[in-house]
Amino acid sequence: MDRDGSIPMDTFKILVPAHEGAFDNWKQFARALLDHTNPYTTRRYADEPALAWLSMINEGNFGNFFRDLRTFPEWTRAWNRWLAKRYADRAALAAAWARS
Numbered sequence: 001m002d003r004d005g006s007i008p009m010d011t012f013k014i015l016v017p018a019h020e021g022a023f024d025n026w027k028q029f030a031r032a033l034l035d036h037t038n039p040y041t042t043r044r045y046a047d048e049p050a051l052a053w054l055s056m057i058n059e060g061n062f063g064n065f066f067r068d069l070r071t072f073p074e075w076t077r078a079w080n081r082w083l084a085k086r087y088a089d090r091a092a093l094a095a096a097w098a099r100s
Helices: 008-015 020-035 074-088 090-099
Strands: none
Touching: 020 074
């Protein structure tokens, strides 16, 4: 599904792992942020020793949105692609999930 970019922040958080455009937007933001040079140290933010880690999507934990994931066709397609890569056919899928 194409989206014009005018989406609520929580929708963006949900789409980043499953929608190529949202992921590309996130990568562009992350690259711009980490490539920025600190004017006081003259190092890129990515090279700052004081920077231990970043949460690039604040409160983007899927547990926060678990109920909503099924309402996004992008997530359904991503899930089906994952299943198709992991299991040779429906019989293998059924056998694997019957054991769980």
